[in-house]
Amino acid sequence: MNSVLKSLSTEDLTNELNIAKARFEQLKAANLSLDITRGKPGTDQVALSNRLDGILNGDFIAHESKIDSRNYGNFDGLPEAKKLVAPLLGVLPTEVFIGGNSSLSLMYHTIAFATFFGVPNGIAPWGKGAKIIAIVPGYDRHFTLTAELGLELISVPMTAEGPDMDMVEELVKDPTVKGIWCVPKYSNPTGNTYSAKVVDRLAKLGKIATSDFRIIWDNAYEVHHLVQNGDQLTNIMELSRTYGTEDSVLIYGSMSKITFAGAAFAYTGMSPTNLKWFSKHMSMITVGDDKVNQLRHVRMFKDLSDIEMHMQQHAKIINPKFEAFYKVFDQELKDLSYATWTMPNGGYFISVDLINGCASKVVSLAASAGLKLTPAGATFPYGKDPEDKNVRIAPTYPPLTEVEQAAKLFAVCIKVVSLEEELGQR
Amino acid sequence: MNSVLKSLSTEDLTNELNIAKARFEQLKAANLSLDITRGKPGTDQVALSNRLDGILNGDFIAHESKIDSRNYGNFDGLPEAKKLVAPLLGVLPTEVFIGGNSSLSLMYHTIAFATFFGVPNGIAPWGKGAKIIAIVPGYDRHFTLTAELGLELISVPMTAEGPDMDMVEELVKDPTVKGIWCVPKYSNPTGNTYSAKVVDRLAKLGKIATSDFRIIWDNAYEVHHLVQNGDQLTNIMELSRTYGTEDSVLIYGSMSKITFAGAAFAYTGMSPTNLKWFSKHMSMITVGDDKVNQLRHVRMFKDLSDIEMHMQQHAKIINPKFEAFYKVFDQELKDLSYATWTMPNGGYFISVDLINGCASKVVSLAASAGLKLTPAGATFPYGKDPEDKNVRIAPTYPPLTEVEQAAKLFAVCIKVVSLEEELGQR
Numbered sequence: 075m076n077s078v079l080k081s082l083s084t085e086d087l088t089n090e091l092n093i094a095k096a097r098f099e100q101l102k103a104a105n106l107s108l109d110i111t112r113g114k115p116g117t118d119q120v121a122l123s124n125r126l127d128g129i130l131n132g133d134f135i136a137h138e139s140k141i142d143s144r145n146y147g148n149f150d151g152l153p154e155a156k157k158l159v160a161p162l163l164g165v166l167p168t169e170v171f172i173g174g175n176s177s178l179s180l181m182y183h184t185i186a187f188a189t190f191f192g193v194p195n196g197i198a199p200w201g202k203g204a205k206i207i208a209i210v211p212g213y214d215r216h217f218t219l220t221a222e223l224g225l226e227l228i229s230v231p232m233t234a235e236g237p238d239m240d241m242v243e244e245l246v247k248d249p250t251v252k253g254i255w256c257v258p259k260y261s262n263p264t265g266n267t268y269s270a271k272v273v274d275r276l277a278k279l280g281k282i283a284t285s286d287f288r289i290i291w292d293n294a295y296e297v298h299h300l301v302q303n304g305d306q307l308t309n310i311m312e313l314s315r316t317y318g319t320e321d322s323v324l325i326y327g328s329m330s331k332i333t334f335a336g337a338a339f340a341y342t343g344m345s346p347t348n349l350k351w352f353s354k355h356m357s358m359i360t361v362g363d364d365k366v367n368q369l370r371h372v373r374m375f376k377d378l379s380d381i382e383m384h385m386q387q388h389a390k391i392i393n394p395k396f397e398a399f400y401k402v403f404d405q406e407l408k409d410l411s412y413a414t415w416t417m418p419n420g421g422y423f424i425s426v427d428l429i430n431g432c433a434s435k436v437v438s439l440a441a442s443a444g445l446k447l448t449p450a451g452a453t454f455p456y457g458k459d460p461e462d463k464n465v466r467i468a469p470t471y472p473p474l475t476e477v478e479q480a481a482k483l484f485a486v487c488i489k490v491v492s493l494e495e496e497l498g499q500r
Numbered sequence: 501m502n503s504v505l506k507s508l509s510t511e512d513l514t515n516e517l518n519i520a521k522a523r524f525e526q527l528k529a530a531n532l533s534l535d536i537t538r539g540k541p542g543t544d545q546v547a548l549s550n551r552l553d554g555i556l557n558g559d560f561i562a563h564e565s566k567i568d569s570r571n572y573g574n575f576d577g578l579p580e581a582k583k584l585v586a587p588l589l590g591v592l593p594t595e596v597f598i599g600g601n602s603s604l605s606l607m608y609h610t611i612a613f614a615t616f617f618g619v620p621n622g623i624a625p626w627g628k629g630a631k632i633i634a635i636v637p638g639y640d641r642h643f644t645l646t647a648e649l650g651l652e653l654i655s656v657p658m659t660a661e662g663p664d665m666d667m668v669e670e671l672v673k674d675p676t677v678k679g680i681w682c683v684p685k686y687s688n689p690t691g692n693t694y695s696a697k698v699v700d701r702l703a704k705l706g707k708i709a710t711s712d713f714r715i716i717w718d719n720a721y722e723v724h725h726l727v728q729n730g731d732q733l734t735n736i737m738e739l740s741r742t743y744g745t746e747d748s749v750l751i752y753g754s755m756s757k758i759t760f761a762g763a764a765f766a767y768t769g770m771s772p773t774n775l776k777w778f779s780k781h782m783s784m785i786t787v788g789d790d791k792v793n794q795l796r797h798v799r800m801f802k803d804l805s806d807i808e809m810h811m812q813q814h815a816k817i818i819n820p821k822f823e824a825f826y827k828v829f830d831q832e833l834k835d836l837s838y839a840t841w842t843m844p845n846g847g848y849f850i851s852v853d854l855i856n857g858c859a860s861k862v863v864s865l866a867a868s869a870g871l872k873l874t875p876a877g878a879t880f881p882y883g884k885d886p887e888d889k890n891v892r893i894a895p896t897y898p899p900l901t902e903v904e905q906a907a908k909l910f911a912v913c914i915k916v917v918s919l920e921e922e923l924g925q926r
Contacts, residue, residue: 114571114573115571117570117571120560120571121570123570127557127558127560127792128554128556128557129553130553131554132553134550142543142546145540145541145760145761146756146761174601175790176786176789178785178787179785179786182784182785190616215784218784219784219785222784330572334571335570335571335572336571336572336787336788336789336791337569337570337791358608358644358645358648359602359604359605359645360602361602361641362762363601363602363762364762364793366760366763367793
């Protein structure tokens, strides 16, 4: 609860509430239509990659491998594409599988294969009743697909360093705990990056967990810095090789938020044992993914440094949108401690913690005035935030002027709901 | 067995065999490297669509729906793409789901969802032990994915009209029979198109089968004619609507063999009930497929008639490759009835039936001389052709001169093996 609001007189609170309500009505009268629900790039961001269409200039043959991208074959991807993304995954090019446009789909398939067929070194399919650790708050699509596949989610809190590793290490002693979801860099939604110490402890989990335990390492934001000198993430595959736990690590990434959202390609990095298993099952599903689009990306980016330069242009566009929120939050929410919020060095989200019990009400109130927010609870398994306090802000999609309006409206909603909550308890 | 060879004297057979063997050795000495295993378009075929890359010319917004193809959203596809392919599926645009680059993947997912979660109007998931009817000879990838998902395959023979419907109607009285695989037009590998009568009987199956029975209608070759005035396939969705069995029909198609193989997009058409169910489960796997590539196709083809004109160019390139086989077969195999073969009006395959027990040996012998053929048995469930007689020829990929060499070598191998077989039995 909020001790600053508690220290105010009822009269002062009532005054504040009246002012906030008046401002809310004024903003509502503007008939806004704002949407900050999803981590979508803005139109000016996707336009940075417009040259992708036509970049092949009639030359559809990959230059090194001599593969014709327009025909079937090479179902795990162009060698050139593997080489390009291997450093993004922190694995060897031979450990890469290039997928379709969606890393979510690669993760879904891995977990579905594990659930229904079992993983290498597993004695049986994971099956229903297997448990997966979810770091909370986290990414809703991870949680919903896990539940869809009949697996149970166990929440473990996020700390500033990453998952609460004492809890994780205790949990994985249970052999029905088969996996852990991680967004290790610029995590969704908290924006923090796992510390070297936490990555080290995660890399060692394979020594204490059951042999079919897997870390699902969704490194979605590896190069998605908002600032110069962004966070560095420890390479978990390298570490796990030194511990002999490399089969416990499955790494994912996507070009979607680098070039075209939903029209790029995704990739996964795995130990040779896991890769062989994954490829075998994937070969039932597809003859191979879109190599023409892989080749477009290979032509656009020579190497990692090309990608990093390109990402600086993204940062220039979206950093002001994050700053717009911080500015409003500082002005509106700081003095009376209405909320706390993250200020990540990268990624797509701001995570806001309100007074307990206020998140759903703030989301509803904002919706009534034309501001769509991610549903309260979405960042928790089964859509239930036990304290009903977390709201995820995705500021990247709308133009800056709309982001500024959204930030103001959001802050005013927080004030109205928080003050009503405090007054209601007196 | 072959009655013409039986009527020949042992001396004549031995003479024939010696001639065939000498020709085989001569061809083998040429150190050929020929591959007619897979239904792959040739390089000149995929080149017909080179203008796809760059066709957007900087305009990434779909003109009718105003959707920005470069961003997330509209996970079931661009409305413009649905409109384009609806006539290929024979369904309404509102009954279309646009997928990624692979129709196999759409089929796999449908069957996986049915197996693990159950279909609408089903009382439970299909589960392991469910049975699926396979028309034989048929498409190996259909069979292997079905087996991977733990379902049992029951073979039903293909007739000139389509599946043996007396058998099919008898089988579906068993409620554990949950589905039937069909390639209804220019079937893989037999090349025939189901007759109107057979399609009518299939459309009625939903009345006698269990409520969670599904026809998996892989209409891969709808516009893939080799000749003018190709086959017409009766529209099964329209028919099934008149019988009230529309929930029993699931239709699939792909742009892969129209534009770029493996770099186009696939689609499925379903009743609204099935589509809602399919979309719900697909939404766990993907945020949506590649809309930029959908838009490229929408810009390339205004409508079905554009696609049909484009397909005539394909036919011009590949029909001579089919003709090359027929010419050699006529010269080499006809007089002594070494084999029978299909002469389809469309599709990608010639199906060759040899003397019983000869298929594996022919495939091995051809391989020893540098000609790769689809493995014998591949066109049957579990890779087992009970009579070991069927070989699938895919003549489209190699250049015409290589196709001519492949046809000759194949015919000589058939002669050698058939003559040895007949002599061995004397």
